[in-house]
Amino acid sequence: MIASRFLIIIFLFIGLTGYAEDLELILWNKYEVVKTEKNDSLKEGQCLIKGLAVNVENKNPIVAGYFSDVNHKNKVTTNADGKFNYLTNEGGAAMYFYHPEYGEIIIPNSIIKPQYNVEIKLLMKYQLEEVEVDKPVIYLYAKKKTPVNIELKPKGDLTFTYPVYKNKWEVNVGPDSMEVEGKAYPYLFWEAKHKRLNFKGDELGMDGFYIKTDSTIQFLEDQLSKLGLNRTETTDFITYWGPRIQAYPFAAIQFWVDNDYNEYIADIDVSPKPESSRRIFMVFKGVKEDMKIDYFKPQNFKPIKRTGLTLIEWGGAEL
Secondary structure: OHHHHHHHHHHOOOOOOOHHHHHHHHOOOEEEEEEEEEOOOOOOOEEEEEEEEEEOOOOOEOOOOEEEEOOOOOEEEOOOOOEEEEEEEOOOOOEEEEEOOOEEEEEOHHHOOOOEEEEEEEEEOOOOOOEEEEEEEEEEEOOOOEEEEEEEEEOOEEEEEEOOOOOOEEEEEOOOOEEEOOEEOOOEEEEEEEOOOOOOOEOOEEEOEEEEHHHHHHHHHHHHHHHOOOHHHHHHHHHHHHHHHOOOOEEEEEEEEOHHHHHHOEEEEEEOOOOEEEEEEEEEEEEOOOOOOOOEEOOOOOOOOOOOOEEEEEEEEEO
């Protein structure tokens, strides 16, 4: 049972393509017991795990890492210095440390010493994985005919665009149409490869959602409404992402909105500047077995007020 639980935890959120590759990357991560020290102030059978998590390549502390036992009875997160304290008991379950950008380490319960402080150091290597930035689409709206130039600056390499992107899109936008070189399009489409993409968080956890995917449609309708998408945009989003999310029993989901989209996915120059805009990027990871995760704090959104020239963009990635 413990071994199978280990495998479930190891594969959670990592999102690589094969077991051999997973194992190879996991082995980069290791722990070492630095010191044990008697602590008579602890109750009988108690052990205080004092941890430090660091990036093995640059020695920087790893912030917002998640330390718990495999039964999820207790959890702590690393602070700004990469440190944490975890109180456990003799005979307690094995433990693990997880960070979405670094993967996982399993720590056996054999390190537990009753009425001792046990200092451990967690040495982690950043998990680099090329991820497809899927189907970002751009909608433009204007109350009167307006010529608009769009320059896209993706963080990764473009792999496909439609209509063809030639250093910029020159778009004629009207109340009921959007044209490029005289042809009408419902939206502008682009995709790219991104070499460094994962959930983001801080020492208090991660903003986002963990859902049972039989609620996917209602969940997406609720969140996209809060984000300000109209019926057509919402339908386009759900018909693309809904089946992919529902391919798993559970999913972890995080939305990057506006400034986060600019910072992590693609910046954009639009001339003339839109009076209102909303850019939404969703990252998700499918989960095959319920991990009862409470690491995510629900995100709250405010819809935009659409006035004048308006730009709406959405995209996503499966991790």
